[in-house]
Amino acid sequence: xxxxxxxxxxxxxxxxxxxxxxxxxxxxxxxxxxxxxxxxxxxxxxxxxxxxxxxxxxxxxxxxxxxxxxxxxxxxxxxxxxxxxxxxxxxxxxxxxxxxxxxxxxxxxxxxxxxxxxxxxxxxxxxxxxxxxxxxxxxxxxxxxxxxxxxxxxxxxxxxxxxxxxxxxxxxxxxxxxxxxxxxxxxxxxxxxxxxxxxxxxxxxxxxxxxxxxxxxxx
Numbered sequence: 435x436x437x438x439x440x441x442x443x444x445x446x447x448x449x450x451x452x453x454x455x456x457x458x459x460x461x462x463x464x465x466x467x468x469x470x471x472x473x474x475x476x477x478x479x480x481x482x483x484x485x486x487x488x489x490x491x492x493x494x495x496x497x498x499x500x501x502x503x504x505x506x507x508x509x510x511x512x513x514x515x516x517x518x519x520x521x522x523x524x525x526x527x528x529x530x531x532x533x534x535x536x537x538x539x540x541x542x543x544x545x546x547x548x549x550x551x552x553x554x555x556x557x558x559x560x561x562x563x564x565x566x567x568x569x570x571x572x573x574x575x576x577x578x579x580x581x582x583x584x585x586x587x588x589x590x591x592x593x594x595x596x597x598x599x600x601x602x603x604x605x606x607x608x609x610x611x612x613x614x615x616x617x618x619x620x621x622x623x624x625x626x627x628x629x630x631x632x633x634x635x636x637x638x639x640x641x642x643x644x645x646x647x648x649x650x651x652x653x
Contacts, residue, residue: 456629463490464645465513467630468526477526481627483620489516493635495592501630509632510621514550514614516585521616522647523581531570535563542615543624550618555611569602583616590616593651601652 463485470477485493492512496505513519529537539560545551577598583590590613594603609615618628 438608442558458612463493463635464648465631466647467627468636469626469630478529479526480524480647481620481631482522482645483513483617483631484520484522484644484648485513485516486518489513489519497635502635506628506632507623509635510550510618510628511612513621514617516617517587518646519583519617520650521583521585524647525575525577525579528574531567534567534570534575538563539571541626542619545615545619547624548624550622551615552611555631558612559615580651582651585613585616588613595651599652 465483465485468477468480473578489512493509494511496508502509512640539556542551542556542559546553546556554597570607576597580595582593582595584593585591588608588610590607591607592603592607620631622628
């Protein structure tokens with residue numbers, strides 16, 4: 435595993451102008467985790483996931499008599515199958531493009547091993563990453579950068595916002611396999627995201643307003 439294997443974030447982008455959407459209900463389930471390098475305990479990024487109200491209702495039902503840990507596989511299935519999702523990444527430290535690519539491929543292999551992502555999808559990502567993210571070759575990923583994924587139906591819209599607020603990338607791809615691969619990677623068994631996301635569900639308080647992290651990216 436690469437030393438920044440937690441960064442399975444920017445996957446499967448195909449150039450096409452679009453803008454992200456926000457899940458349509460204030461009752462959407464919100465999950466959050468902060469990932470760190472285990473050895474040095476350095477925070478790398480924060481991840482927020484906001485699901486539509488139907489997926490949130492399924493998750494609430496799963497948690498009526500089980501803990502998030504006990505229901506983890508079913509919660510993962512509900513999240514992957516959600517019609518509408520918004521995922522926001524905020525970088526908490528800078529990394530190079532090569533570190534990022536190593537992290538993407540290492541983390542995605544866990545989802546392939548769990549049967550949540552097809553090997554053909556993984557191969558497409560592996561072959562396309564250097565070209566898709568060539569705009570980061572010299573710049574790298576900076577602390578404060580945000581990556582926002584808006585998933586609706588079979589469509590994935592991705593926005594990369596620099597720490598300055600400048601939009602560096604706005605992409606769109608249509609296809610269920612590629613769309614699902616984003617959320618599937620977060621929730622795959624062994625993923626560096628999964629345990630933290632499940633722990634965030636321990637707070638059973640009813641949400642009436644989506645947190646700021648669920649807001650759509652700037653237009």
